[in-house]
Amino acid sequence: MSPTQEHRGGRSLRASSTNLPRWLVGLCLLISLCGIFNHELWTPDEPREAALILAMSHPGHGGVPHLAGKPFVEKPPLYYLLSAYWLRLGSAQGQSAGWLRLSSALWGLGTLGMTFLLARRLYDRATARLAVVILATMPGFIHVTHWLLVDNALMFFLVAAFWALTAAYQGARPGFLPLAGLLAAGAFLVKGLVGPLLIGVGWLGLFIPWWLNRDLRAAPEDLDRNSGLYATHGQPAPNGIPKFADPSASLITHHPSLGTPSLLRAHPFLFHVPAVVLFLAPVLAWAAIFYATAGRALFMEWFWTNHVGRFSGSAMQLGHIAGPFYYLGALPVYVLPWLAVLACGVGNAVIKIRARATLTADLTLPLAWGLGGVLLLSLAATKREIYLGALLPALALLAARTLRRPLPRWAAVYQRLWNVVLLLVSVAALLEACWLAPRALPDANGPMAARMLWMLPALLAVTAGFVIWRNQRLTALVRAAGVTALSAIALLTIAGPTLEKWKDYRPAFTHFEEELKAHPALQPAAWELDETTRAGFYWYTGLTFPALRAAGELQAVLQGRGPGLPGVTQPRGTAGRAAEAARPGQRGAHLPEGRDPAAARAGKISRSGRKTNGPAAHAAIDPGPVRAVSKELRK
Numbered sequence: 001m002s003p004t005q006e007h008r009g010g011r012s013l014r015a016s017s018t019n020l021p022r023w024l025v026g027l028c029l030l031i032s033l034c035g036i037f038n039h040e041l042w043t044p045d046e047p048r049e050a051a052l053i054l055a056m057s058h059p060g061h062g063g064v065p066h067l068a069g070k071p072f073v074e075k076p077p078l079y080y081l082l083s084a085y086w087l088r089l090g091s092a093q094g095q096s097a098g099w100l101r102l103s104s105a106l107w108g109l110g111t112l113g114m115t116f117l118l119a120r121r122l123y124d125r126a127t128a129r130l131a132v133v134i135l136a137t138m139p140g141f142i143h144v145t146h147w148l149l150v151d152n153a154l155m156f157f158l159v160a161a162f163w164a165l166t167a168a169y170q171g172a173r174p175g176f177l178p179l180a181g182l183l184a185a186g187a188f189l190v191k192g193l194v195g196p197l198l199i200g201v202g203w204l205g206l207f208i209p210w211w212l213n214r215d216l217r218a219a220p221e222d223l224d225r226n227s228g229l230y231a232t233h234g235q236p237a238p239n240g241i242p243k244f245a246d247p248s249a250s251l252i253t254h255h256p257s258l259g260t261p262s263l264l265r266a267h268p269f270l271f272h273v274p275a276v277v278l279f280l281a282p283v284l285a286w287a288a289i290f291y292a293t294a295g296r297a298l299f300m301e302w303f304w305t306n307h308v309g310r311f312s313g314s315a316m317q318l319g320h321i322a323g324p325f326y327y328l329g330a331l332p333v334y335v336l337p338w339l340a341v342l343a344c345g346v347g348n349a350v351i352k353i354r355a356r357a358t359l360t361a362d363l364t365l366p367l368a369w370g371l372g373g374v375l376l377l378s379l380a381a382t383k384r385e386i387y388l389g390a391l392l393p394a395l396a397l398l399a400a401r402t403l404r405r406p407l408p409r410w411a412a413v414y415q416r417l418w419n420v421v422l423l424l425v426s427v428a429a430l431l432e433a434c435w436l437a438p439r440a441l442p443d444a445n446g447p448m449a450a451r452m453l454w455m456l457p458a459l460l461a462v463t464a465g466f467v468i469w470r471n472q473r474l475t476a477l478v479r480a481a482g483v484t485a486l487s488a489i490a491l492l493t494i495a496g497p498t499l500e501k502w503k504d505y506r507p508a509f510t511h512f513e514e515e516l517k518a519h520p521a522l523q524p525a526a527w528e529l530d531e532t533t534r535a536g537f538y539w540y541t542g543l544t545f546p547a548l549r550a551a552g553e554l555q556a557v558l559q560g561r562g563p564g565l566p567g568v569t570q571p572r573g574t575a576g577r578a579a580e581a582a583r584p585g586q587r588g589a590h591l592p593e594g595r596d597p598a599a600a601r602a603g604k605i606s607r608s609g610r611k612t613n614g615p616a617a618h619a620a621i622d623p624g625p626v627r628a629v630s631k632e633l634r635k
Helices: 003-009 022-033 046-056 078-089 097-122 125-136 139-145 151-169 176-191 194-212 261-266 272-294 296-312 326-334 336-354 361-379 385-402 409-440 447-470 476-503 506-518 531-541 551-558 572-581 624-634
Strands: 524-526 567-569 587-590 604-607 619-622
Touching (some): 022 097, 022 476, 046 078, 046 097, 046 531, 097 139, 097 361, 125 139, 125 385, 125 476, 151 176, 151 194, 151 385, 176 194, 176 272, 194 361, 194 385, 326 361, 326 385, 336 361, 361 385, 409 447
Parallel strands (some): 524 567, 567 619
Antiparallel strands (some): 587 604, 604 619
16 A cells, blocks of 8 residues: 555554654553542542552551551552552642552553553564554553552563563663563562563563574674664575664663673573572562561461462452453453454464464564463453453554554454444543533532533543544544544543542541541441451541451440440441341431431441440441442442
C-alpha cells in the first residue's frame, strides 16, 4: 500500500513515524491522571490496601503489614512501605484516598516509560511510541492503574527487569544483568514468588535466541546508525536476523567498559553470577528478618498458604478459586480495543513457528512473557482478572510489533466498529449521568451547576472523539487510538461522581463510630468480620475490634461472661449464627436514626436480659455499615 493510499482512506493500521503525533501520546498519558481524585475508596480491594498502608505509616510495625491490628502477610511489605512514605508525604492533605490512588497512577506512568525504553531497544522509536499508546488505552491497564493495587508496582518492576535484560542480551551490555537481578528482587518483594516466576518465563524468550545466535551476531560497529538495522552492505543480515533497534538514540548502547561481545561469548554465564547474587541477597535478607520478627507461624502462612496453597487450591479460605480456562474469558476484555491486532500477531507467530523460521527476541520476548504468563497464571487455583495486568506490557509489545506491517482488512473493519461502539457507549454514559446527577451530587449550588461542573470535561472529550472519528485526514491508527483515549477520559470523569453515592461507605462507617461514642459502655469485639469491613473501620474511624475465634467465645460474650468485651460486631450474614449462640431472654432496641441516608442504615442493639451494674449490658451489635459493606463484598 502506498503512502498516498494510506493517507486518503485512513484504512491501514500500519505504524509509521508520521501517524503517531505527540498530542496523541500526551492524550494517552493523560488517561492515568483522570478519575483519581473524584471518589473515595471503593470495594473490594482499596479499603484493605489503604488500611495496610496506613498501619505501615505508623511507627512500630516492624516491617510486618498489619490489617486493623492483625498481621496480614499475604505479600512482602515493599509496596506498603513505599506507599506509607507517600502517604506521609501527603500528610498535609490528611488521609486522602485520592492522594493514595495517585501513587497507583505514578506506578502506571513509570510502567509506560519503561515500556517505551524496552520497545525502543527491541524495535525502534516509532514502534516504542506505538507500544505506549496501545498499553495506555487497554481497559485492563486503565483499571489496574486507577485502583489501589500492589499489581501496579509489580508491572513496573517486570518491565524494568526486562529492559535491563534486553540491554544485556540485545545491546551486548552484560553489566545490566546485575541490575536485572535487583529489579527481579523488587518484583519479589512486592508480590512474592509470582514476580520472579513471570520474569523467568519472559527471560527464556530473550536468552534462548541470544544463546542460539551468539556466534552470528554482528559487532556494534556494523550497525547502521540511520536505520537502526544491521549494516549488511547489500548482503543479507547475519543468519537472516534483523535487529530492530535504534542504537543512536538508545540510553543503553554498547560501551566497552561494561563488557564486549567477545567477552560475553567467551564467558556467557560470567555476568549471570552477580545477577543471581543481587537477586537472592535482598530476598533472603528479608525472609530471615521476617522469620525472626514474625515467627514461624506467620512465615509459614506467608510462604505455604499464599504460594503453595494458591497454586494447589488448598487455601480455599483465600477465595477466587476458578477453573483452568478463566483467563480465556477475561483476557479479551482487558485488551478489547486491540484484540484484532493481537489475534493477527499470535496468528503470524504460529505461522512463523510452523514454518520453522528463525525466531528473534523481538518476537519471543512478548510471546514468552505474555502467552507464557497466561499459562503460568492459569496453573494457579486462585485467579483474578487483575493478575493479567502483569502481562499487558508484553501484549502491547506484540501488538506494536504486529502493526509494523499492514493488517488484513477485517482487522481494520473491527477497529472502525469498535470506535462506533465506544462513542455510543460514551454518549449513553453521559445521558445516564444526567439522569443520576441530581441524586448523586449535592445541590448546594443548584443541580444544573453541580451537574455541569464535572460533566463538562466528559462532554468535551466525547465531542473531540467524534471530531477525530470523522477526520479522514488522520490514519486509522490515530483515529482508533484517539477515540479510545478520549472515551476512556470521558468515562473515568463520569464514573466517580455518578457512582460515589452508592459506592462510598465512609458516611456509614463514621455514623457507626458516632453511635458507639453515644454508648461508651459498648466495647464490641468482632465476629467473622471480613477484611474489607475491618479495613474500612480502621481507615475511616481508627476503630479495631478484638476478634472472637470460636462460637464458645461468642456465647460467653453474649451471656455476659466475656471479660472486658461487652459487645459483638458482626456482619449481617452472621447475625443468625450469633443469635443461636445466645441464650433466650433477650430483647431488641434500635439505635437512633437520622435523616442522613447513611444514618438510616444504622444498626440494631440486642441487649441481654442479664442485669449489670454498668450503664449498659452486654450487647450484640449488628451495624448497618457492616451490613452494607458485607453485602457489596458478597456480590
